[in-house]
Amino acid sequence: MATSTAPAGQALIGISGWRYEPWRGLFYPPKLPQRQELAFASRMLPTIELNGSFYSLQHPESYQEWHDETPEDFVFSVKGPRYITHMRRLKEVRVPLANFFASGLLALGRKLGPLLWQFPPQMTFKPERFEAFFELLPRSTDEAALLAQEHDERLEGRNLLQAPVRRQLRHAVEIRHESFACAEFVALLRKHRIALVVADTAGRWPLMEDLTADFVYVRLHGDQELYASGYGDAALDDWARRIDAWRHGTQVADARTASPRAAARRARRDVFCYFDNDVKVHAPYDAAHLAARLGVATGMGPDQQQFVPPPGLAGPR
Numbered sequence: 001m002a003t004s005t006a007p008a009g010q011a012l013i014g015i016s017g018w019r020y021e022p023w024r025g026l027f028y029p030p031k032l033p034q035r036q037e038l039a040f041a042s043r044m045l046p047t048i049e050l051n052g053s054f055y056s057l058q059h060p061e062s063y064q065e066w067h068d069e070t071p072e073d074f075v076f077s078v079k080g081p082r083y084i085t086h087m088r089r090l091k092e093v094r095v096p097l098a099n100f101f102a103s104g105l106l107a108l109g110r111k112l113g114p115l116l117w118q119f120p121p122q123m124t125f126k127p128e129r130f131e132a133f134f135e136l137l138p139r140s141t142d143e144a145a146l147l148a149q150e151h152d153e154r155l156e157g158r159n160l161l162q163a164p165v166r167r168q169l170r171h172a173v174e175i176r177h178e179s180f181a182c183a184e185f186v187a188l189l190r191k192h193r194i195a196l197v198v199a200d201t202a203g204r205w206p207l208m209e210d211l212t213a214d215f216v217y218v219r220l221h222g223d224q225e226l227y228a229s230g231y232g233d234a235a236l237d238d239w240a241r242r243i244d245a246w247r248h249g250t251q252v253a254d255a256r257t258a259s260p261r262a263a264a265r266r267a268r269r270d271v272f273c274y275f276d277n278d279v280k281v282h283a284p285y286d287a288a289h290l291a292a293r294l295g296v297a298t299g300m301g302p303d304q305q306q307f308v309p310p311p312g313l314a315g316p317r
Contacts, residue, residue, distance in 0.1 A: 009215070009247040009268035012075055012113075013291040013298075014047035015283045016219070016276040027284045042070040044299040045287055047077065047113065049219075049274040053105065054079040054118070060104030060160040067108050075113040077172075077217075077272060078105050086120045090133045095152050097136055102148035102159040106141055114170040114195070114217055114272055121176040121205060125185050134192040140168050172197050172217035172272075176205040186210045186259035198242075202226045209242070209255040211263035216246045218273040220286070230282035231275075231290075239273075240293035247271045247294075 018041040019034070027044075028037055041048060050066070052058060066076065081100050084093045105112060115137075138144040141163035148161050173189065174197035189196050189212035198209050198218045204226055220239070222229045231239070245252045249266035273290065275283035288300045 007268060008244075009249070009270040011243055011247045011271045011273070011291075011294050011296055012047040013273045013287045013294070013296055014045045014049065014075075014275075015041065015278070015287055016049040016274045017051045017278065018048055020278050020281075022279070022281050023284070026281050038066060039069045041284070042074050044284065045291070046073070046296070046298070047075040047272065047274070049077045049079060049116065049276075051079045053100070053103075054082050057081065057099060057103040057155075058105075059158055060107055063104040063107040063160075067111055070111065074111050075272075076108055076111055077113045077274065078108075078115050080115055080117045082118075085117055085123075089123055090129050093133065094136060094147075095150060098147050098150035099152060099155050101138065101144040102151035102155045102161060104160045106144060106148075106160055106163045109165040110167065112141075112167075112169075114172050114215065116172050116174065116197070116217065118174040118197075119176060123175075124177050125175075125179040125182065127184060127188065130185075130188060134171075134188070134194060137171050137192075137194075138169055141166055144169060170195070170213070170215055172213075172215075174199050174217075174219060175208075176201075178206055181206050181208060181258040183259040183261065186212060186257075186261075189213070190263070202229065206258075207256055208258050209252075210257045210259050211246070211251060211269070213269075214266065215270040215272065216243075218243070218271065220273065220275045220277065222277040227277055228279040228282075230277060230280070231286045236286065236290050236293060240290060243271050243273060243290075243294060 084096050145163045172195040193213045195213040195217045200220045202222045223231045223235050249268045275287045288298050291298050
């Protein structure tokens, strides 16, 4: 597609996670040690959604290793714990939030991108509960470090309570219940400058494109089959068209929105897009093809199907 030459926000196209057995020998070179998979993937694509944090609290040493193994300009999005979103369902979560921010993610420094909060399909929109949660969320690394000091005994001896870099924090929310498809929820997100995740789930859950923050967060879970199907040329062209409009601060004419109120036009918006259709090894290739349509460089070969392994990471072929 032909993209605009006007100044645009940053568009980062990547993948959700990187540790997938079916990728070995296909996306990853044969016999590449598993410990080198992040180093390899981070030189192919500019951003990765870190989802191990969703399942359990990680350790400061792990975050530091991930920081050190990736290029200087690499970006991690970090998925918030399911303990907060799925188990406690936002009830009495101040200490769990403190534990999350004390667990080490601040070690990512300048590589720390948006924080993703995903909610289960059975969870309905309760305005007061979400308002209280949004009020708790720290908006800077300084605020996050301050909240982290309230961690409980589980984080004793395995915490990071200082931010090596001072910067603003961004939050994005992914919902999976129809009750969120309303103007009230969109207004609440805009009030707190939190991005609504544009989630393509093969029609299983709501797809909403209301612009609610200074950035857009996109998750592509599969075009026809959840987590499994790839994206063809027509679908990738359409997503490229949408992302190009968003990064130039505008909205597409055919946007699927829940609120009748349009977002204020901005000069630009950053866009973070992650492919989560990993089952059949579509994700990294789809990410590369979409990036090419947007003029975003990757580490792929000219046809976006061949990879140029970083020095020292190419296993025997």
